[in-house]
Amino acid sequence: MVFSYARAMQAQIRQAISQALVSLGAGEADFSVEHPADTSRGDYATNAALVAAKLLGKSPREVAEQLVAALRNTVSSVAQVEIAGPGFVNFYLAREFFVQEIERAREAGPLWGTHDHFKHQPWIIEHTSPNPNKAMHIGHLRNNITGMALVRLSEACGAEVVSEAIDNDRGIAIAKLMWGYLKFARKDGSEDPNIAYWHEHKDEWHTPETKDVRPDRFVDELYVKGNADGDASPECDQAIRALVISWEAHDEMVWDLWRTVLGFSYQGQAQTLTRLHNRWDRVWHEHEHYEAGKRYVAEGLEKGVFKKLEDGAILTNLESYGLSDTIVQKSDGTALYITQDIALTKLKKDTGAQRLMWVIGPDQSLAMKQLFAVCEQLGIGRRDEFEHIAYGYMSVKGQGKMSSRLGTVLYIDDVLDMTKEKVSELIRERAIGDKDLVAEQVALAAVKFSILKSGRMRDIAFDIDEATRLDGDSGPYLQYTHTRAVSVLKKAQEAGVVADTAKQPTEPYELEKKVYQFPEIVLRAAVEREPHYVSTYLLELAALFNAFYAHERIADTSDAYAPYKVALTDTVRQTLK
């Protein structure tokens, strides 16, 4: 269901203009109907006269006048049509329109803003996919927040979304982690990477609990040590590679070790992702699919999609796509990232999904294009069903790119903790029930909003002070506004003012003119994959509400318009929520 007349209104206006243009002899003109930046210039505006003027060889003002004459009284909810500027035609909507929109919004309740635009379309959005050998940093934060925002927006527009991730749980990186654990996690500090001994004496090894550190940091540290150890000595590097081979041969002891270290990883990820309110409907595990990928590669080789090089490596043939080629299987016969992605894409398509989205960093841009092209060549799906949703880089302000070696990584939990601490200080003096809960919620809003307020592709130099700001254009500002609305509504209830839209001031408030636009903003954000449209809109809405609040008394029993104001406030409340 579409809970707004706004789109119908725009369509009616467009239709009326089309007819008027035909009568003027400029039926083919390609015009737009949009909201002017400033409501003093009407609720909708069209450039039709400017476009038609050229076709008709007349001045824009002249065409505009004829257009206005032809448009009079054609659309019932349009109260007034005016010419402005170089030849814009502005439409002023009737009072009832805004009242109806408020009523609509109140009827819709929590469904306000939703659409049926993508109804019955099964989509898959892959996002976040943290590597199990590392702790999640602010790069993952941006991925998760962007990904979950798109999941929610797409669902709000009717799509049936499966939110999912791929767990890269095999390969050399995990082997390095296993090595690091085996060698550097002994309680007595000795460095004897003996897997058979470990298998019999597991309690001689540390766990995150015995070391009293967060599990993801425990894992991160051991991976770094294992990695450095492999780099430092050829024997250790050999031993790490041997772990991969034993793992692929399903050596039970190695698998036991593998499960143990992954267990720590998942524990750590779960802590962070729960805080972020992440939702995965499905997680694919690389170890279950990399072999299937090799089968598709073999198939492709038979079909002539791929070619084998002298050393045995298998290469793509993407010349017709204008893309550089890439290896899909190594000369030693082992799988690469893209190998398993081919298999996964096939599996995803087999679920019946119409549209597959990958929320992944921009550095994967070429790899994604190559994957999409290869899948098309293999007949798995069409390229236009696949979408790479990239996003700008996260760096730490003043430090350039993050590097765990240089110690310039900013972890998600640290960011949240620092923000929470700052919030806690601010609310210490206040009469708030559950201070810890409030601090956590406010901190989360602050951090999320600092990312969502920017365009998706823009780089962000993450500034902890900036992100944790609680005033101005921020998440807490929106939360505060929501709380204020709730509080006013409570006062109104105590005073006996009941929301009602029967009586209202003759002039609509600026606030009303913003409220009805919410559904179309949601739609545009979903269609263009730009969550920040919604953030920007909510800031504007909150600013208008706060101005409204400052100028008007809402819960006043002596005011005949109070019920309407209360109804409007309630609408703002549910929009912000």
Added chain:
RNA sequence: GCUCUCGUAGUUAAAUGGAUAUAACAACUCCGUCCUAAGGAGUGGUUGUAGGUUCGAUUCCUGCCGAGAGCACCA
């Protein structure tokens, strides 16, 4: 070298090819018995640069400058 992304007030950001380029922060001025002041009202721009397309360009195209990323057996 080739390909992709980005360049807007001092700072951080906004602007489906439209009208006087919006906001926030910082600065300065004002609003305090009044629905939570985490608020409200008010004061400042060569949109990196040079062209092009257009009635109209921050937006589209081309060159240049600057930042970042990618370019086959890493993920």
